[in-house]
Amino acid sequence: MAVEVMMPKLGMAMKEGTVSIWNKEVGDQVGKGEPIASVNSEKIEIDVESPAEGTLLQITVPEGEGVPPGTVICYIGSPGEKIVSGQATQVQKSVVDNEAAKKEKTETILPTKTAEDRVKISPVARKMAEAGNLDIDKIQGTGPGGRITKEDVQEALKNSRTLQTEQKKEIDETPVKPLEETQQITVSGIRKVIARRMFDSLQNTAQLTINIKVDVTDLIALQKQTAETVQNRYDNKLTVTDYIARAVVISLQQHQQMNSALIEDKIHLFKSVHLGIAVALEKGLVVPVIVNADKCTLIDLSRSLKVMAQKAKQGQLNNEEMQGSTFTISNLGGYGVEYFTPVLNPPETGILGVGAVYDTPTYMGEKLERRSILPLSLTFDHRVIDGAPAAAFLQKVKQYLEKPITMLL
Incomplete structure (x- = not known):
């Protein structure tokens, strides 16, 4: 019996996946585990691997077609094998009906629907x-x-x-000066997914960004003081980003409303913290996830961050490692950026933007001292949380970073 290949579910909020490209054609031989197509959701793009060895008998979802997760996108079987009647899903029939209907469209003017008609639309x-x-x-x-x-x-x-x-x-009959010849790049793959997802994020959420300055002079001093001990005992190096991640995780446990997601008009408050870390790649942005980050020590969290970043840069992340995040951190400090407006990673409620540390003279009482300042930018969904509790969360992150010893106790 022919094997059904399903549209995978790429995230808890995923409602539809799209076939980006078919790597095989009907009649081609495929091996078990061989990538046969690329599919994408609003968040990521992955390869779909063949669950069995055989022949690609039928493609039921063409390129560019969006279907719900669990929908059959193709069948794998023996050469010449017939697909059992009724095995194809109703979605397949809908795809065929759509294509046939498009071919039969004419220039005939159709009557406009009345206000009493219920508009059917995906x-x-x-x-x-x-x-x-x-x-x-x-x-x-x-x-x-x-x-x-x-x-x-x-x-x-x-x-x-x-x-x-x-x-x-x-209206304007004035001759238009031709534009100079340009290089044209087709928006596709992960770039297309990111573009659509960011647009949808801004269109469908009430995003607000607030900024704060954090004095990390003591944190940097602690980092330097413990560097040799950490290296000798754990064979690891703690970075400022590691401390920021730890401060965020602890603060999220105390401000649960920020560790939440708005899904189908319901706010889901998460007990565990699944921390997303944005990693910039040549082709775009990916967000690997540290699952149960609240159960990690500072050293464990540091190691996980380094492993995930390395896997992201080498293209070794799998689908499970890029979904389920409840809060995201985006760091542009390495580019010299101070404050910026990070865009929410739906359906999350918050994302923290980390800027570059800079030194500035600061009055400490009556004395002027050189202090290291870290800019932080918090974007949150105002539909889920108001400005005051969002500011309280950001203030808590600041407190931990300015008194870093409290994160170690």
């Missing part, structure tokens, strides 16, 4: 329509039962742009 299509300021009542759906698909919205956006261009030409 969640992705609705987001696209809202972003493009389109009236969904005027979009003709080609999906099953007249359901509006993302292809219908894309066609409507195309027609809207064409109309706007024609209207602009009528």
Whole structure:
């Protein structure tokens, strides 16, 4: 019997996955564990490996098509094997119906839906329509039962742009100076996933960023004082980032509302802290996750951060290591940046931006001293938490970093 290959679930909030590219065609031989397609969600892109050896009998989800997790995207079996009747899912039938309906579309003007009609539209299509300021009542759906698909919205956006261009030409008859020739780069793969995810994050959350200065003079002194002992005893080096991560984890345990996620109109408060660390790569940004970071000692946390960062840079992270985070840290200090506005990693409530440490003269009582200052930027979802409790969390992080010995007790 043919083996079904499913759309994987790439995160707890994932509602739809998209096939980015098929590496194989129908009729090709595939080996067990061989990558046959790339799929992406709003968060990451991964390769789907064949669960069995055989022939790619049928592709049920074409490139660019979005389907819910658990949907059959293809079948693997013996050459010439027939797929058992009823084995294909209803989603497969919907895909076929969509393609057939598109081919049969004509220039006939169809009646606009009345206000009493219930508009059937997929969640992705609705987001696209809202972003493009389109009236969904005027979009003709080609999906099953007249359901509006993302292809219908894309066609409507195309027609809207064409109309706007024609209207602009009528108004302005002045010849337009041709643009200089440019290099064009197609937005695809992880870059496309990041672009869509960041856009959706800003469109669908109420983001606010607050900043604070932290005096880390004592922390840096402690780091230097313990460096030799840590190296000899644990064969490790503690960095300022390690201390920041530890301070964040402890503070999240005391401010649980910041360690939360808004999912389907419900705020989920997490008891454990699963810490995401943003890592910049050549192709984009990935966020490996330290699971149960609240159960780690400072040394354990430091080691985990280094291992995950190394795996990210070598492209060795698997899907499980990039999902489930409850709070994220993004560090741009290595680039000399002080304050910045980090964008939320949905469905998380908060993300902490870490800037570069700088020295400045500061009055300590009546005495002027040279002190090391760390800029921190906290972005939070105002739908979940208000400014005062968010500021209290950031103040708690500051307290731990300014009195680092308290993180070791």
